[in-house]
Amino acid sequence: MSTMEKTRRTTSHSSYSSRSYSGPVSSTVRRSYSVRSSYGGTGGAARMVGGQLINSGVYGGSLDYMYRAGVGRGPVVCPPLTAVTVNKSLLTPLNLEIDPNIQAIRIQEKEQIKTLNNRFASFIDKVRFLEQENKRLETKWSVLQEQTSSHTKINGMFENHIAKLRRHLDGLGNEKRHLESELSNMKSLVEDFKKKYEDEINKRTDSENTFVILKKDTDQAFMSTVELETSLNSLKDEIEFLTLIYEQELKELKSLTGETSVVVEMDNRRDLDMDAIVAEVRAQYEEIANRNRAEAESWYKQKYEELQVTVTQYGENLRTTKAEIAEYNRKILRLQSEIDGVKGQRTNQELQNKAAEERGEAAVKEASLRVQELKDALQRAKHDMARQVREYQSLMNIKLALDIEIATYRKLLEGEESRLVRGVQYVSTSRQTSVAYQPYLLESSIVTPPIAHAAGLSSDTTVIHTS
Numbered sequence: 041m042s043t044m045e046k047t048r049r050t051t052s053h054s055s056y057s058s059r060s061y062s063g064p065v066s067s068t069v070r071r072s073y074s075v076r077s078s079y080g081g082t083g084g085a086a087r088m089v090g091g092q093l094i095n096s097g098v099y100g101g102s103l104d105y106m107y108r109a110g111v112g113r114g115p116v117v118c119p120p121l122t123a124v125t126v127n128k129s130l131l132t133p134l135n136l137e138i139d140p141n142i143q144a145i146r147i148q149e150k151e152q153i154k155t156l157n158n159r160f161a162s163f164i165d166k167v168r169f170l171e172q173e174n175k176r177l178e179t180k181w182s183v184l185q186e187q188t189s190s191h192t193k194i195n196g197m198f199e200n201h202i203a204k205l206r207r208h209l210d211g212l213g214n215e216k217r218h219l220e221s222e223l224s225n226m227k228s229l230v231e232d233f234k235k236k237y238e239d240e241i242n243k244r245t246d247s248e249n250t251f252v253i254l255k256k257d258t259d260q261a262f263m264s265t266v267e268l269e270t271s272l273n274s275l276k277d278e279i280e281f282l283t284l285i286y287e288q289e290l291k292e293l294k295s296l297t298g299e300t301s302v303v304v305e306m307d308n309r310r311d312l313d314m315d316a317i318v319a320e321v322r323a324q325y326e327e328i329a330n331r332n333r334a335e336a337e338s339w340y341k342q343k344y345e346e347l348q349v350t351v352t353q354y355g356e357n358l359r360t361t362k363a364e365i366a367e368y369n370r371k372i373l374r375l376q377s378e379i380d381g382v383k384g385q386r387t388n389q390e391l392q393n394k395a396a397e398e399r400g401e402a403a404v405k406e407a408s409l410r411v412q413e414l415k416d417a418l419q420r421a422k423h424d425m426a427r428q429v430r431e432y433q434s435l436m437n438i439k440l441a442l443d444i445e446i447a448t449y450r451k452l453l454e455g456e457e458s459r460l461v462r463g464v465q466y467v468s469t470s471r472q473t474s475v476a477y478q479p480y481l482l483e484s485s486i487v488t489p490p491i492a493h494a495a496g497l498s499s500d501t502t503v504i505h506t507s
Contacts, residue, residue, distance in 0.1 A: 160449070163442065170439045177432045184425050195414060202407045209400045216396070219389050226382050233375050240368045247361050247368075254361075258354045265347050272340050279333060286325055293318065 163446065167439070167442055167446065170435060170442065173435055174432075174439065177428065177435065180428060181425075181432070184421070184428070187421065195418070198407070198410060198414060202411065205400075205403045205407055209404065212396045212400055216393050219393060223386060223389065226386060230379060230382055233379060237372060237375055240372060244365060244368050247365055251358065251361050254354050254357055258351065258358075261347050261350050261354075265344070268340060268343055268347075272336070275336055279329060282329070286322075290318065290322065
């Protein structure tokens, strides 16, 4: 095993493994460069060979690449090197035999460089696409925020509408309570009217009963009058009959007295005045008859007057009762019409209350459904927003990882370019002094800062070890 291979194995522990320069002054400088880097993501490996980057990971993992290139440049100003020593064991002559596989290796390196360049271009396109996606998501986020503000305005409008409907419902409730109080008052009035109506019906019944009784009394009085008139007529007939009898008896007595005076001789000593006796008897009978007639007439007149007074009183009572009955009938009709009107108003009010309650319930249900729909839409919008925010964060993480990876590649390429420049300058200086030297191995260990510092493009700390 050669000393170069031993040294390469010995120095492979550094984060950036060794680079070697070999060949004479006039030959090209051959450089081998490898790096391992970790991003803490899913495992992956990237290898750069011949100036191309071969990456088998997505966002992170370990990077292991080798960079080889033939360099033939002019003298370039090189920064001062620190802690450079020459390994004496490397001053042995070089084997200048041409490697037969050098052409295939160069072709392979060119293909690898093309592949890595294509991958680098695809990374750049992906970064541009992610930037465009980021802008699109920012636009979508602003639109969603505007939609959220509009939803908030719509929610406020619906809350105002619901508050208005609630106030209307409260007003309907107050109106309902007022109408219920009026309905109770109307019911009490109806009850009072019913009581009055029943009282009037009772009074009417009493009046009808009184009227029937008075009619019976009137009929009885009329029958009594008829009977009295009949009795009066019979008494008149009897008086006439008695008068006729009296006259007939008087005639018979006169005839008897005439016959006795003719037939029998009376004792003139007694001197009987028959005419005076007859006249006296006649006067007595006439007085009795007149007295009886006067008494009968006065009694009949008194009874007739009493009956007339009673009939007049009963007639007045009857007319008064009829007037009261007519008045009661009018009051009953008026109260019945008022009761029908109140019943109609009550029915209409109940229908209006029922319709208002149904409208209020329908409005409340509709408002509740709209509020629920708005809540569901707001919840869906929140879920969509959260999902889009997660997608945006994941894309930002991808973009950040790619930015870090690109920055790391850029720093590595810049560092490799600076190393190439220093190597070319060193070879040019050696060529100018025409000093034959053995190939030496320059080991370098670059301590790469963390990924966060690499993302911020922090400077590398370089420590050069020589052996």
